[in-house]
Amino acid sequence: MKIQVKDRSFQVGSFYDLYKDVYNCWTIEGTEENQEMTCFIEQTKDKKSLIDIGALFGVFSLFFSGQDRVSHAVDGSHEGMLQLLQNLCKNPDKKIYPHKALMGDKNSLTSYWTKPGELHSLSFQGNDSIIMLTVDYFCQLYEVVPDVMKIDTEGFEVKILKNADHVLSNYKPMIFLEGHNNFVYNYGDTVEDIVSIAKKYDYKVFDLSNNQITYEEYLNRLKNKSIDSTRTYWK
Numbered sequence: 074m075k076i077q078v079k080d081r082s083f084q085v086g087s088f089y090d091l092y093k094d095v096y097n098c099w100t101i102e103g104t105e106e107n108q109e110m111t112c113f114i115e116q117t118k119d120k121k122s123l124i125d126i127g128a129l130f131g132v133f134s135l136f137f138s139g140q141d142r143v144s145h146a147v148d149g150s151h152e153g154m155l156q157l158l159q160n161l162c163k164n165p166d167k168k169i170y171p172h173k174a175l176m177g178d179k180n181s182l183t184s185y186w187t188k189p190g191e192l193h194s195l196s197f198q199g200n201d202s203i204i205m206l207t208v209d210y211f212c213q214l215y216e217v218v219p220d221v222m223k224i225d226t227e228g229f230e231v232k233i234l235k236n237a238d239h240v241l242s243n244y245k246p247m248i249f250l251e252g253h254n255n256f257v258y259n260y261g262d263t264v265e266d267i268v269s270i271a272k273k274y275d276y277k278v279f280d281l282s283n284n285q286i287t288y289e290e291y292l293n294r295l296k297n298k299s300i301d302s303t304r305t306y307w308k
Contacts, residue, residue: 105281109304110136112281113223113249116306120221120247124208126176126233127225130156131169133249137221138167145217149175149185149203170215175205178232208237223249225302228256231266241274248276251302254295264295276307 114136117123121142125134128146130153138144146169148154154173161169175183183205212219219240224230230250240246254264268288271278278291281304286294294303 105301105304108281109249112283112306113137116247116283116308117221122217122219123221123223124211124217124219124246125223126208127223127227128157128171129153129225131160131171133223134169135160135164135167138169140168143168143170145170145172145211145215145219147172147174147176147211149173172211173203175203176208176211176226176233177205177229178207178236180206180210208233209239212240218244219246220244221249222246225251226253228253228259228262231257231262231270232260234270235266245274245276248307249304250307251304252295252298253302254298264292267295268292271307279306279308281305 110132113133117137120137123134123137123142123144125131125137125144125146128134128148129150131144131146134144134146134157144167146157148157148171154171157169157171161167161171175185177183181204182202185201185203206214208222211217222237222240224233226233230252234241250267252264252267257264257266268291271291272288277285278288279285286305291303291305
């Protein structure tokens with residue numbers, strides 16, 4: 074699959090400037106990111122509608138969308154959204170709708186941190202404001218019936234999932250989730266909450282090698298992952 078990307082970012086000295094080729098971020102052989110993307114592509118072949126929450130510069134949306142496959146890419150990052158728009162210009166065949174917003178636990182303006190490159194935008198007292206929407210309201214507002222959700226929100230995943238009851242109960246989309254065990258506590262949540270949500274909606278949990286794991290094993294992995302996140306998919 075060939076994807077065109079911009080060969081430079083905005084030169085603001087941020088996280089994104091480390092990556093001169095967006096595609097290469099997810100194609101370094103042997104990395105966990107590569108395994109995640111390979112799994113995502115394989116498992117979503119028959120899916121049509123993605124909500125890409127924490128889309129950043131849109132790499133999951135770029136791989137997913139096209140023809141009759143549509144992605145709604147949601148992200149609050151200034152630079153991430155600018156680079157996503159660059160990539161859309163490079164790939165006009167992709168059916169991606171960009172939304173500069175946050176997904177969360179309310180439908181209103183919320184303050185957030187906008188330091189260039191800072192991924193934990195809600196962990197700090199911010200001076201900027203942005204629209205936040207719940208998954209349920211977003212889907213109602215844009216008439217979206219997702220069959221896949223990707224969530225990578227640096228610890229805000231519990232807040233997002235707890236406010237997606239209608240979508241999870243009625244549509245039960247496949248979920249690709251990065252569980253950030255070190256960061257969920259920033260928002261008053263726990264890794265136990267992540268497992269409880271999977272149980273509540275009767276999701277089976279799989280690792281990136283497509284092995285089903287028990288809820289107990291999932292909880293252990295969440296607790297014991299010391300760096301980055303625990304990547305799984307639910308169906």
